[in-house]
Amino acid sequence: MEIKKIFIHGWSFSSEIWERFKNIGNSVFLDLPFHGNNINFSDKDILNNFSENLFSYIESCDEEVVLIGWSLGATVGVLTALKKPKNLKKIILIGFSPKFKDRQLGHDPSRIKAFMMALRKDFEGTVYNFRETAVGNRFTDIPLPEKNGSIKLLRKFIEIDLTDRLDEIDIPVVLIHGKRDRIINYNASVFCSKKIKNSSLILTDSHHAPFLEMPEIISDTLI
Template sequence: MNIFIHGWSFDKTIWKDFYNLENSLFFNLPFHGDFKDFEDKNIIENYIEYIKEKIKKSSTLIGWSLGATISVLFYLKYPEKVKKLILIGFSPKFKDEKLGHNPKNVRAFMISLKKDFKNTVFNFRKSSTNCYFKSIPLPEEKGSYNLLNEYINLDITSEIEKIDVPTTLIHGKKDKIINPLASIFSNQKIKNSKLIQINSHHAPFLEDKQIILNEIYPDLSI
């Protein structure tokens, strides 16, 4: 089974080019897409439990940005349910200039979300992907803000050394959201990992889906 988890402010339709894959599930983050009814405290912890109930056998987790971090946290809690990790634009510590994003800019972004949620989200999408993606509905404001706040305060730099399944790190060299050094650092810490750097933005799979297909089906020519 392939499990796809998208990044903050988008929804599962960001993976639409992969919808034709067999044995694949596409999850919305809490407060994103049509998944708006969720407890807005301990969101990531509760979401991991939600995912656990949906995954019936050992699976490949494909996570992007916040979705990548959730994939790692899920593995750390339920390693028996994960056979491979594909982490796109991953950061083990987002509020860090080298491993994520400049903390001053992060604080300014959170303030901007409070003042003008709609335009701040669209501008974030533009910075991430070079597109506003206005066709994707806005996430629910309060819940998605709290979810993002939980994410930016995580630090799993020491935890990623515990990962013991094949792991592929994919990162855009022009990523404006998460410093590409984050994946280089993670590649050094995760013993069974490889790093793929793409001349792209924060979402390289939008430009070339083959980079993910090659990792899901390494023995096949897609």
């Protein structure tokens, strides 16, 4: 039976970011809460509830599952893996940070604070600037996420610290990170590769979304 692939995008984008992978068989492309087609999501305990929903979905699958998460979507992948769904066989984490509010493992806390203030003042402009920093001048046509809910989701992401739980992951993990990533320090994935027992690390000469420049990097790791 063919393995099911579940893709989860990063903050401010949508499942449209995976457009080059839509031809991969038996694949599901999920939208984060308050993004894409998932606008009407409860803002209570957002990350945990979303990962709990994903856990239940994976448990209901008849086949083995590989979870591919990018940026905030990678954090969802780890939260789900820590719940240990029986059918989850591998997670692929792209641009992952176990602690975003950290200069070495994520991003400069002072810049994060300034960014959150900018979101409140000019949500649309700040989101588009973020997208350009993350992936370049692409995907400007992806609809904006819902403002209040997406900001709450981002705050939850900023608050989370998974550094002491990485050794609980007991399935294979592939860590992919671009060395030119301006959103999350690539040393975050280097750190995680030393903490997660069954992990492999792929560093690329690319930005926050290496799968856009090298789509084969995903295909090669799905095997």
